[in-house]
Amino acid sequence: MSAGIEFRGVSKVFPVRGGDELTAVDGIDLEIAAGxxxxxxxxxxxxxxxxLDLVGGLTVPSAGEILLDGRPVRGPGPDRSTVFQQYALLPWRTAQGNVEFGLEAIGVPRRLRRARAREYLELVGLAGFEERHPHELSGGMRQRVAIARSLAYDPEVLLMDEPFAALDAQTRESLQEELLRIWRRTGKTVLFITHGIEEAVYLGQRVAVMTSRPGRVKAVVPIELPDRAADRDLRSSPEFARYRHEIWSLLHDEVSRAQQWEREVGRV
Amino acid sequence: MSTELGVRSAVVVAPPVVDRKVRQRRSWLPALLRTVVGRSAAIVVLLAVWEAAPRLGLVDRTFLPPLSEVLRAWWGLLDGGRLGENARASLVRSFSGFGLAVGIGVPLGLLIGWYRPLAELLSPLLELFRNTAALALLPVFVLVLGIGETSKIAIVLYACLWPILLNTISAVRTVDPTLLRLARSLDLSPLRLFQKVILPASVPVVFTGIRLAGAVSILVLVAAEMVGAKAGLGYLINASQYNFAIPQMYAGILTISVIGVAFNQLLLAIERRLTAWRPGPPTS
Structure with missing residues (x-):
């Protein structure tokens, strides 16, 4: 099962110290198809x-609305699941126990939990590591556990908040490949957040480029690359380079604007 | 491709666990022996100096009798039943006060830590109480509760409560925020969140408080027993000193040290069992 996400004029304003307001995102219109x-x-x-917090239902938009499969988001729920950059694994539970945690939350009976957790750990390539605690696993393996946990309770949408940012380059690339494989197999809708251009081009069917402060959607770039599974060294192909450059150009002004803004704030 | 990689690494990485276990078994005895020798060396030296110094006349043996004499006195106290009787009196008071403090401090701390406004409201007050030396309040306790068991258990309870309470509050308040975000995104009910995230995440810090309280319980009790008591190890030490039974006095002191160490070890063992998932062992 998967569902589409629709942003309709979504804005979020935070109060800041001194009675001022900070517009975090402003007038976001974006449609993401199911799958x-x-x-x-x-x-x-x-x-x-x-x-991402807005889609997850952890905060409420100041204006506009977010539709999930045509229904407005009213709060958090197991139809969406988030993969966090810091893994968010429970250190006192084993890999198996961490995957079961999500299943417990939605009330899957004990008997089924065990089998389901094993199945998803196998899906992310962690068969044989069920009884390891997070501190006995590498960063990449921890994130695999977190992905298994997110998928195990069968959400309609997978929200990923810079999930590979804390990993080394090699691990990141192999997890990106793995994620695409898993996505193709499960057919979930994925909303993936990153600041890495290469990562965006490699993973996305469409890449939405955002402006800085306030965040608006500057452009949506559809990525049409040949089947990623077949082409072994996709990243050095000319099409890949062209997309990377396109997004880099779109981002370039924004990055320098963001840096200038930070300098100004630093001076105050 | 990377699946294969994952599976292959699973096969490659898994064996060392078995390997480590085998190695542990093989070198288990010498390693244990080395630890025992290493850890008791300093104590053995201290005891040897204790035995030798009075005999060699380096210190006045009236004030510091040799260890063997102290041990003989200890045996005499044990044989006559005085040691058992006084130790029992002390332990009952200590454990009652300590147990009550755990029973009150942990649930109360969880509650206060959970309700942020309550924690902010109460923290100056708790800080004040914690920094008021328990023994300074002993006269107040005696005044209100008399010199019987109640005031002694109450003072132990009071002294043990603060480390447990404050550690429990901070344990709840310092739970990893990403875990709380995870729980929120899963729409966990407050009860489930408490039971499945907050409680297990708090155990290590709560236990630090409990072990602190364990040491405090014996410390405070002995002092309290020196002021107004007719039984207990503190009383035994003080009474022996009055009667100039110096070996008996040292026997009492030695007993307290041993009880203190044993209690700490017991708590440490419980802590290890409850936090077996942690990478490093808890430090004593």
Whole structure:
């Protein structure tokens, strides 16, 4: 099962110290089809994570609305699941126990939990590691556990908040490949947030480029690359380079604007 | 491709666990022996100096009798039943006060830590109480509760409560925020959140408070027993000193040290069992 996400004029304003207001995201209009892999890319502080919190139902938009499969989001729920950059694994539980945690939350009976957790750990390539605790696993393996947990309770939408940002380059690339494989197998709608251009081009069917402060959607770039599974060194193909350059150009002004803004704030 | 990689690494990485276990078994005995020798060396030296110094006349043996004499006195106290009787009196008071403090401090701390406004409201007050030396309040306790068991258990309870309460509050308040976000995104009910995230995440810090309280419970009790008591190890030490039974006095002191160490070890063992998932062992 998967569902589409629709942003309709979504804005989020936060109160800040001194009675001022900070517009994190402003007038976001974006439609993500069911089963699509969409990537949001933008400079730091452009409100990417705010947008994800809004879809997750952790915060409420100040204006506009977000529709999930045509129904407005009213709060958090197991039809969406988030993969966090910091893994968010329970350190006292084993890999198996962590995957079961999500299943417990939605009330899957104990008997089924065990089998389901094993199945999803196998899906992310962690068969044989069920009884390991998070501190006994590498960063990449921890994120695999977190992905297994997110998928195990069969959400309609997978929200990913810079999930590979804390990993080394090699691990990141192999997890990106793996994620695409899993996405093709499960057919989930994925909303993936990153500040990495290459990551965005490699993963996304469409890449939405965001402006900095306030965050708006500057452009949506459809990525049409040959089948990623077949082409072994996709990243060095001319098409890949062309897309990377396109998004880089779109982002370039935003990054320098964001840096200038940060300098000004630093001076105050 | 990377699935294969994942599976292959699973096969490659899994064996060392078995390997480590085998190695542990093989070198288990010498390693244990080395630890025991290493950890008791300093104590053995201290005891040897204790035995030798009075005999060699380095210190006055009236004030510091040799260890063997103290041990003989200890045996005499044990044989006559005085040691058991006094130790029992002390332990009952200590454990009652400590147990009550755990029973009150942990649930109360969880509650206060959970309700942020309550924690902010109460924290100056708790800080004040914690920094009021328990023994300074002993006269107040005696005045209100008399010199019987109640005032002694109450003072132990009072002294043990603060480390447990404050540690529990901070344990709840410092739970990893990403875990709380995870729980929120899963729409966990407050009760479930508490039971499945907050409580297990708090155990290590709560236990630090409990172990602190364990040490405090014996410390405070002994002092309290020196002021107004007719039984207990503190009383035994004080009474022996009055009667100039110096070996008996040291026997009492030695007993308290051993009880203190044993209690700490017991709590440490419980802590290890409850936090077996942690990478490093808890430090004593």
């Amino acid at each position: 699509e892999f969409a990537v949001l890319v933008g400079p730091s502080g452009c409100g990417k994570s705010t947008l």
